[in-house]
Amino acid sequence: MELSKKAGLFIGPILFFIIRFLPFDLVSEKGDAVIAVAVWMVIWWITEAVSISVTALLPLLLFPFLKIMDIGDVGANYGSPIIFLFFGGFVLALALEKVNLHKRIALNIIKITGTTPNKVVLGFMIATASLSMWISNTATTVVMLPIAMSVINLLVNDADGFTKSDQNFALSVMLGIAFSANAGGVATVIGTPPNSVMIGLLENEYNIEISFLKWMVLGVPFSALMIWISYLVLVKWMYPNRDLVFSASKDVISAELKKLGTMSGKEKMVLAIFGVTVFLWIFRTVINGLFPALKLNDTMISIMAAIAMFSIPYNMKKGDFILVWKDTQKLAWGILVLFGGGLALAKGMSVSGIVDMVSAAIGDSHVSVLFTAILLITLMLFMTELMSNVALIAVLAPVVAGIAIGLNVPVLYLLIPVTIASSCAFMLPMATPPNAIVFASGYVKVGEMARVGVILNIIAVALLVLMFQFVVPLLF
16 A cells, blocks of 8 residues: 555544534634645545545434434435436446447547547547447547557558658557547536536536536537647647648458447447437437426436436347346446535535635635636646546535635536646546556556646636636627
8 A cells, every 4th residue: 555545644634633522613613624624535535545436425314413414414425416417427438348349430530530640639539529428438538549559559560660750650659549528528517527526516506407408508618729739739739740640540440340240230329329319418408498398407317327227128038128227337336426425525515614625715805806716727637647637626616616705706617627627637647547558558658648738727717717707798
């Protein structure tokens, strides 16, 4: 066990007891109890002394014990509708992966974009982002990596060996995949966990609902712009692959598609259910307008899709279904628990008066709204390089909401760009699973990732500040 993990294992509970039994109040008796639990959770989340999902269970034990909330009230956060929205999204992703439809989609996108070196990089980035909107960033990167390695191996084994241009191309492909997986998840509610944590907080605490379509109107353009900028920085500035010519990549893509064969009946069925689900998510408000009695919401649509994957038979005689319950062993259950822990912590901060205290303190300080937004976005973006973005949002989202109230700014205006910032980790391999996966390929060094990453981080901060100032007020 690493020294940091060993230290964190003991420091977390020790700090909890110190804060809990201070001879004076920091906020109030209940508020201090919540701060003590939050500090314990943050220490364990940062050091990963135990699984981050196990850490998320602490409120379920400690909040009732410390008389912050009843067990029923704490437990309700672990069964919030937003968690079931994400559960349905996970099941959809599971079905796409099981029938290999995600790989077919990715290969066809790369084939369409072209086979010159820069177009191949762009193809990988678009394909990665398109998948990352719907399935986990990690799964997306795992799918894309072997395809990318096959193309890169053509350059390694060609007549002129592995030249500087070849190295730059390999770097651009690998970093492009990682950056697109991170930015692509921003595009939809289910694309990345921080989005769902924020939307759950807004629904639970402020009765504010953001529809699937409304998020996409904001998320897709930001994601597309960030990916386009990443592409230009990689291939035109930092790692250009001048004079690199190869056509064999087309053969690799064709060979991979040939391995998949023609589209199977199961793939078509999954594609149909997936298509209907996305259609319902996008046009839900129109459908509810035409049929008010339906009262459709995004969670209902998500669960409907999940049930369809398990219950619509592909072959009635054989009792063959797309998914069986055993398939859910691969489901990211820990992330769902993590959501619950984050929402429970947010609720604890609210009922204990911490959010009100932050709001009052900010309101009395007369701090510039724009300066506060820049500071929070920058802080979130660079902190997420060092710790889990879901854990970070779980702790900081309620505080950011309190700051927004104190500044007399709508909660959404500040919370949305700060949440998106948590998905813009481009600098370090340990920041996100996609970064770690491409780093493990052997074609990327820490310094090479950091050189591009710091530029993209600064650009992301600038874009998010512009979003705070102009875009979010326009849409919300």
